[in-house]
Amino acid sequence: MKKQMLISAGLALTIVVALVGCATGPAPAPVAKAPSDAEIVAIMKASFKDSPSARLTRLDQSPLQAACTEASRTGKPLDDKLREQLQAAAMASVKYPADGKYLGDWKRGEAIAQNGRGLQFSDAPGAAAGGNCYACHQIDKAEIAHGNIGPSLWNYGKNRGQSEPMLKYTWTRIWNTHAYNACVNMPRFGDAGILTEAQIKDVMALLLDPASPVNQ
Numbered sequence: 001m002k003k004q005m006l007i008s009a010g011l012a013l014t015i016v017v018a019l020v021g022c023a024t025g026p027a028p029a030p031v032a033k034a035p036s037d038a039e040i041v042a043i044m045k046a047s048f049k050d051s052p053s054a055r056l057t058r059l060d061q062s063p064l065q066a067a068c069t070e071a072s073r074t075g076k077p078l079d080d081k082l083r084e085q086l087q088a089a090a091m092a093s094v095k096y097p098a099d100g101k102y103l104g105d106w107k108r109g110e111a112i113a114q115n116g117r118g119l120q121f122s123d124a125p126g127a128a129a130g131g132n133c134y135a136c137h138q139i140d141k142a143e144i145a146h147g148n149i150g151p152s153l154w155n156y157g158k159n160r161g162q163s164e165p166m167l168k169y170t171w172t173r174i175w176n177t178h179a180y181n182a183c184v185n186m187p188r189f190g191d192a193g194i195l196t197e198a199q200i201k202d203v204m205a206l207l208l209d210p211a212s213p214v215n216q
Helices: 002-024 037-047 063-074 080-092 106-114 156-160 164-179 197-208
Strands: none
Touching: 063 080, 080 164, 106 197, 156 164, 156 197, 164 197
16 A cells, blocks of 8 residues: 555656646756947958948947947937037038039939949949939939938929028038937938038039929
């Protein structure tokens, strides 16, 4: 009788251990340590080829970019004081036309808006970059392939005119739009050296010249 009880108790214990093992399963694998910011930058730089048209220094963040990256990573908006400081620094970086003339040729501006090449390691040194404006904006309604990340620029000049404040505002938006919105997605076409002063004048004409198809 005792032997049977011992066998029954042993069997019960075995079943309990088995059930516990089924419930808990194997021990979880250790969580890999997240790479540091410095390690991420090193990996990115190792993945790109340095060339005269695309320097690896592009991967070095400015204080503004670092602050906006941190805000995006944490989900916390920029501190108001920091935002004002960053926007003021962006505004101070803007270089207005040396000759005081803001508008170039809208036809060349249209070509720049449609050109998405530039700053690639395969580009010939000194090759002109494009603005790729249609990737984010509607500009000319004749162009049906356009993005919607940015606002529509259709009738931009027709609705706004060519007052001095408007000319400076539009130029600033193209040169370094962070002057108005620290963490905006739009590239710093002038400040980052993507477009030349002459090219920005042509894009300005595309937006503001009454003869431009944008304003018809």
